[in-house]
Amino acid sequence: MPEQSHLVLCVDDELIGLKVRKILLERAGYRVLTAPDGSAGLDIFSREPVEAVVLDYSMPGMNGGEVASKMRQTKPHIPILLLSAYMGLSSDVLSMVDLYMTKGEGPPVLLQKLSSLLQSSSDA
Amino acid sequence: MNLSQFNRILRQVFLLPVIALLLMAVALYLQIQGANSTVNLIQESNARIAQVSRIEKLILNEESGLRGYENTSDDRFLQPYLAASSSLQAEFDKMQTLPGLDSIEKHYLDDLIEKHQIWQDAFALPVIATIRAGGQVRDVDLNLRGKIMMDDIRQDIADTTHNAEQRRSARIDLWRRQVRQMEWFLLALALCVGISIGLFALNRLHAVSSAYKTSLDVLGRRAEEIFQSEQELRTTLASIGDGVITCDAAGRVQMMNPVAVQLTGWTQAEAQGQPLEAIFHIVNEKTRDIVENPVAKVKRLNRIVGLANHTVLIRKDKTELNIADSGAPIRDRTDGIAGVVMVFRDITLERKTQDALLANEKLAVAGRLAATIAHEIHNPLDSVSNLLYLMRNGASKEESEQFMDMAEQELARVTQISRAMLGLYRESKAPVQVDLKEMLQEILLLMEHRFSDERVTIHTDLPSSVSVDAFPAELRQVFSNLIANAAEAAGPGGEVRVSITPQKDGLTETGIKQEAGATVLIADDGAGIPAEVRPHLFQPFFTTKGERGTGLGLWVSRGIITKHGGSIELTSNTDDSTHGTVVSVFLATKPTINAGGD
Numbered sequence: 001m002p003e004q005s006h007l008v009l010c011v012d013d014e015l016i017g018l019k020v021r022k023i024l025l026e027r028a029g030y031r032v033l034t035a036p037d038g039s040a041g042l043d044i045f046s047r048e049p050v051e052a053v054v055l056d057y058s059m060p061g062m063n064g065g066e067v068a069s070k071m072r073q074t075k076p077h078i079p080i081l082l083l084s085a086y087m088g089l090s091s092d093v094l095s096m097v098d099l100y101m102t103k104g105e106g107p108p109v110l111l112q113k114l115s116s117l118l119q120s121s122s123d124a
Numbered sequence: 125m126n127l128s129q130f131n132r133i134l135r136q137v138f139l140l141p142v143i144a145l146l147l148m149a150v151a152l153y154l155q156i157q158g159a160n161s162t163v164n165l166i167q168e169s170n171a172r173i174a175q176v177s178r179i180e181k182l183i184l185n186e187e188s189g190l191r192g193y194e195n196t197s198d199d200r201f202l203q204p205y206l207a208a209s210s211s212l213q214a215e216f217d218k219m220q221t222l223p224g225l226d227s228i229e230k231h232y233l234d235d236l237i238e239k240h241q242i243w244q245d246a247f248a249l250p251v252i253a254t255i256r257a258g259g260q261v262r263d264v265d266l267n268l269r270g271k272i273m274m275d276d277i278r279q280d281i282a283d284t285t286h287n288a289e290q291r292r293s294a295r296i297d298l299w300r301r302q303v304r305q306m307e308w309f310l311l312a313l314a315l316c317v318g319i320s321i322g323l324f325a326l327n328r329l330h331a332v333s334s335a336y337k338t339s340l341d342v343l344g345r346r347a348e349e350i351f352q353s354e355q356e357l358r359t360t361l362a363s364i365g366d367g368v369i370t371c372d373a374a375g376r377v378q379m380m381n382p383v384a385v386q387l388t389g390w391t392q393a394e395a396q397g398q399p400l401e402a403i404f405h406i407v408n409e410k411t412r413d414i415v416e417n418p419v420a421k422v423k424r425l426n427r428i429v430g431l432a433n434h435t436v437l438i439r440k441d442k443t444e445l446n447i448a449d450s451g452a453p454i455r456d457r458t459d460g461i462a463g464v465v466m467v468f469r470d471i472t473l474e475r476k477t478q479d480a481l482l483a484n485e486k487l488a489v490a491g492r493l494a495a496t497i498a499h500e501i502h503n504p505l506d507s508v509s510n511l512l513y514l515m516r517n518g519a520s521k522e523e524s525e526q527f528m529d530m531a532e533q534e535l536a537r538v539t540q541i542s543r544a545m546l547g548l549y550r551e552s553k554a555p556v557q558v559d560l561k562e563m564l565q566e567i568l569l570l571m572e573h574r575f576s577d578e579r580v581t582i583h584t585d586l587p588s589s590v591s592v593d594a595f596p597a598e599l600r601q602v603f604s605n606l607i608a609n610a611a612e613a614a615g616p617g618g619e620v621r622v623s624i625t626p627q628k629d630g631l632t633e634t635g636i637k638q639e640a641g642a643t644v645l646i647a648d649d650g651a652g653i654p655a656e657v658r659p660h661l662f663q664p665f666f667t668t669k670g671e672r673g674t675g676l677g678l679w680v681s682r683g684i685i686t687k688h689g690g691s692i693e694l695t696s697n698t699d700d701s702t703h704g705t706v707v708s709v710f711l712a713t714k715p716t717i718n719a720g721g722d
Contacts, residue, residue, distance in 0.1 A: 013576070016530055017507045024510050027517065058499055060576030085502035103506035107513035 006118050007031045007049060011041035011067065012056035012083070017103075021054065021110075028111050038062030042070055050078060052118055054110075055097070057084035065093035072096060079117040081110075130335070133328045140324050144317040151313060155306040162299040168224040169292035173285055175219045180281045182208040182215060183240065187274055190248055194262075197255050209244070232287060236280040243273040366469040370454070373461055375400050375419040387447070387470055389440030404466070409434035409446065418451035419464045426461065428452040437468070446472045482683075485676040489601050499573050500541040504534035541570065555593040555688075555717050560624055560642055561586045563596065567603050568622070571611070579616040585623035590642040592711045594688050599711075602681040602692075606646045606707050609677065612669070613650030613705055621647045627710075641690070641712035648705055652698035661694060689715035 008030045012018040015036065022032045033048055035041035038059055045053065053071060057064035068080050082089075082097040085104075094100055099113050189205030192198075216237050225233070247270040251261050261267075361368050367384035371377055377395045385391055390403040406415045421429050430450045437447045449468030456462035511527040511534075519527060543566075564586060575582055610620045622645070629640035653661065653668075660666045662682050678694075685692040689712055696705040 014503045014507070016534060017503055017510075020507045020510045020514070020527075020530065024514055027514060058573065058577060061579055063577065083506075085499035085506075103502040104509060107510050 005029050005031050006051045007033065008052045008054060008114070009033045009035065009041060009044055009048070009050040010054045011035045011038065011059070011064075013037055013059045014056065017056075024107055024110075025054075025114075030114075038064075038067040041067055045071055045078075046074055050075075052114060052121070053078060053080045054114065055080055055082050057082055057086065057089060057093070065089075065096055068093075068096040077121065079121045081113055081117060083110075130332060133332055137325050137328050141317075141321050144321055148313050148317055152306075152310065155302070155309060159299060159302045159306065162295055162302055165224065166292055166295045166299060168222070169288050169295060172219075172222055172225075172229070172288045173292065175215065175222060176281060176285050176288060179212070179215050179219065179236075180278075180285075182212045183274075183277060183281070186212070186244075186248065190251060193255060194251060194267075202252065205248070209248075212240070229284070229287060232280060232284045236277065236284065239273065239277050239280060243270070243277060247273055366467050367449075369395075369400065369404065369466045369468075371400050371419050371464045371466070373423075373463055375417065375423075375464070377403060378463065384468075387437065387439070387445060387468070389443075400466075403440070405438040406435050406447070407438065409436045418449065418466050422451040422453050422464045423461055426453065445470050446475045448474075481676060482680060485680045486601060488676070489604055497541060497570070500570070501538055504537045507531070507534045555595055555715075557591045558594045558596045558599060559589045559591050560644060560711070561589050563600060564603060564622060564624070564644070567600060567607060571604070571607060574608075575611055575620075578611060580611045580614050581619045583619060583621045585621070587624060587626065590624055590626045592641060592688075592713050593715060593717070594711065595684075598684045599688070602684050602709070603644070603646075605677045605681050606709070610646050610648035610650075610705070610707070614648040615650060619649050621645070623647075639712040640714070641710060644709045644711070646707045646709075650704060652703040653694075653696040653705055654698060658694070658696060685709055685711070687717065688712075689717060 008025055010018055010021050010025070010032055011034070012021070013036055018034050018036065022034050025032045033044050033050065035044050038061060041053075041055070044050070053068075055064045055067055059067075064082050064084065068082065071078065071080060079099075080097040082093070082100045083103050084100070085102070089100065098117055101109060101113060185204045185208035189202055189208065192201030193205065195201070216233075219233055220230075247266075251266070251270070254261050361379075361381045364381060365383065367387045368379075368381040369377060369384050369388075370379045377398050377400055380388070380390070380392045380395055388395070388403050395403045400419050401417045404418075407413060408415055415435050418429065428450060429452075430448075433448075435447055435449070437445045439445065447468045448471045449466060451464050451466045453461045454463040454465055508531045511531045515524050515527050564584070568582060568584065572582075607620065607622065611618075614620050625643045625645065627638060627641050627643060629638060657668065662678050666679075682692050691710045692707065694705065694707050697703055
């Protein structure tokens, strides 16, 4: 359990998935903010001192790649973990994010990747 | 030379000899007339000579009668004299009235008559009177005078006779000359007429002959041309890639080209004169029913006919070929049917290719859905694995129940998706009852995510269930295709409307009989399809999507709908305000499934 819990933003249009992920991350000691789509996510991202973003790729209106590129424009140092149900996203999209994982790889992988992101960002 | 010219020549060749012979006959007639008149003259001369000799005889009778009387003084001796003397005057008259006397002859005759009169008056009558008176007439002088007179008369008669004979011989000469002349004339005329008829006929026949030769040449050329064109046609038929069989009006085989021989397995010699069905044995691929003989069909419909789909030709060796064919009537001059020509080809390979294309399109439809499916399955899986993790790491009882509920919901979603996905591939042998509303909802569910990704709004108007008999996997393929097309056309921010309009059987307002069924409308508000593109939409390999399209979607869709006895229509509008495309698919509740429709 970290001394000061990190604030993580989760963006996903899958409402059950988002709710479960929030519980999972909170149990792991993070403070979690959620947004059901890209524009709401960007709104929170600009307002709150978010330390990391767990972003779904496939969302209505604006996909994860677009959201990530907008986030990079405002706060380029905030690490972004892209989640996707799809395999083989284009390299353009992957270059926008710090890490990428496929949904269904399991919670340990998610937690490990998120903590490594926060580790490296705090190291930086 | 045409026929009227030829007839004129025939008339000329007939008339000329007739005219020439007529002219010759006229000339001959004139010649004969001349000769005849000469013969008449000869006959006149003969008559004169005869008359003179009669007169001479009578005069001699007078003289000898008189001499007897002188010697005997008996009246009985005088009788010949009296008889001659009495008829002599008539003979003289007759002589004078004979035709054709000239002046010299008249003169001789008058002289003779006068001298005879003198002899009678100066000698005969006085002698008779003297004897009757009883006197003597033996006086030498007297008798000498009588003799001299009689000699004179005789001389006259001789002169007259001589003269007549001379004339007669002159006339005979004339006649002979005339006859000879006539012979020459005849000869010359015959030669002239013969030669001119000959020359004329030769000339005319020459014309006919050259015309005949020209005709022969023309005929020869025509025959050669016909032969050439027939050869060309034969070569064309022989080298055509399709099988060709021609039949007479009774349906007996007349000709087969090499491809037909190869496809049917019957040689031309074996097939010649056989009824078509004997060598062209065709059955339906699926039902194995005998397909109507194309010759009978052409004769029945009196037009070009195509063969039903899925026709199999059973060859002589009982092997089978998928064929496509058509029959066309061969028209005679009165527009009747003189025969039937049949063209067919082996489409076994084509059918395999087509089957492969259909399979390919099915895969493409599945491929287009694969992304959606991955999303739809991975999302619930992700939630479930997160929930399990949470439960494993110590959750309270309430929490666990809540997590299990959520996991169940997510798993139900996976099941639903997987069912919808399987529906796309579930093949059924026979049509089953399909609820269109349910099917469309399933398809929309599969594509939901894609629509939201593309920011396409879906509006549905799906009333209470409408069922039709169909092959569900195939209908799913059609509707997935059409809805995906519509979404793509609508583009970000666009709208797609999907609706079902049930239809009862009965008559439409315009009195057209309609079947019970339903019309599915799929409309988008995209840019519309330009009019020049529309006619190509249902053709295979036509795509407006470049690399992303197979160009088979609408072609396959139409095939499937046709097979279901339904219809598919596309209307599109490129106007600024009302642009968009509407595809309507009609499906009957109890359709006649047309197995050969694709």
